[in-house]
Amino acid sequence: MLSQVGERIVSDVQSDPVRSRGRRLRRKLWSDRYMYLLALPGILFILLFDYVPMYGILMAFQDYNPFSGISHSEWVGFEHFERLFHHPDFWMVLRNTLVISLLNLVLYFPAPVVIALLLNEVRGALYKKLIQTVIYLPHFVSWVVVCSLTVTLMNSQGIVTKFLHAIGIANVQLLLDERLFWGVITLQSIWKDAGWGTIIFLAALAGINPELYEAARVDGANRWQQMKAITLPALMGTIVVLLLLRMGSIMNLSFDQLFIMGNPMVNNVAEVFDTYVFKVGVLQGNFSFAAAVGLFKSLVGLVLILGSNFLAKKTSDNYLF
Structure with missing residues (x-):
């Protein structure tokens, strides 16, 4: 049955x-x-x-009129995209966005990993908590305050400028020199958010089986060898996933930071898509043009994250989907 x-x-x-x-x-x-x-x-x-x-994406293909709304605005097709690609400032804005994003990727992204590895080697619990508190605090400070501190320290009468003069580096304008602007922006990002970024990596480190370290010590491995053989491989999955997610937002930068730090002397290296959309699109009432730029950024991010995930899937066991 x-x-x-x-x-x-x-x-x-x-x-x-x-x-x-x-x-x-x-x-x-x-x-x-x-x-x-x-x-x-x-x-x-x-x-x-x-x-x-995402319904607002339709504005990118319209001559949007706030009084008519999205449903009754005139359709213009790819006119705004043609205007964007033929604009004389397009390549400058694209260059600045990509260079600053790549600097963040190369210099800022590894900083939380390095800090987390160093903190993992600290044995004093109280001392470790004190360090974590100090490096977390800048994350909760607004970009307005951070940029104001930067201007105060690096203007012609700032303490940093005076120190450079004292060691023989004269006639340097840290805030007005195009060659130094990208470096200042990257250092700001590292100081403000690198400590906060260690939280995920410290959580991953806490999940490593302590018996692995004990076995390594029995085999005679020192701390450096333990880090190379145990800690870094355990972190690799988290690093790859966060790197792939960051690739999707490579066209997005901090508007507040770049808008405040920008000035006419460094505008050629400070103008990125976020500030460009605000000045050309929002302030001038070109909402459809602003939507077209936003859609272009999203498509670039989509291509980058799909391509990076495809490469990660082919070369390793760590990928998003």
Whole structure:
């Protein structure tokens, strides 16, 4: 009798695989209902603020009129994209955006990893917590304050400029020299957010089995060898995933930072897409043009993250999807 019932169930599943998958999905959703309920606020936030506003992409293909709205504005096709690509400032803005993003990728991104590795070697709990508190604090300071401090320290009468003069480096204008601007911006980013970025890596380090280090010490490995053989491989998955996510936002830079630090003397190296959209698109009321620039940035980010994920999937076991 039981064998007949089992054969009947198997035949039903084989005859209607869609219904079987639906039942399995419902059982899965019900068994994990509390986890999904916990994730519901985050899902609603993403839907409300990330997916619903995507309706505004239509403005990029319209001559948007605020009084007519998106549904009644005139369609112009790719006119705004042609205007963007033929604008004399396009290549300058693209260069500045990519160079600053690459500097952040090469110099800023490794900084949290290095700090996390150094903190992991600190044995005094109180001393370690003190260091973490100090390096986390700049993250909670607004860019307005950070840029104001930078201007105060690096202007012609600032303490940094006076120190450079004292050691024989005279006639240097840290805030007005195009050759130094990208370096100043990168150092600002490292000082402000590198400490905060260590949180994820410290969490990954906390998940490493301590027995691995004990076995390595028994085998005679010193701390440097333990770091190379145990710590870095354990962090590699987290590093790759965060790097891939960062590739998707390589066209997005801090508007507040660059808008405040920019001035007419360094505008040729300070103008990026975020500030360009604000000046040319928003301030002049060219909302459709601003939407076209935003869509262009998103498409570039999509191509970069898909390409990077494809390469990661082909060369390693760590990838997003």
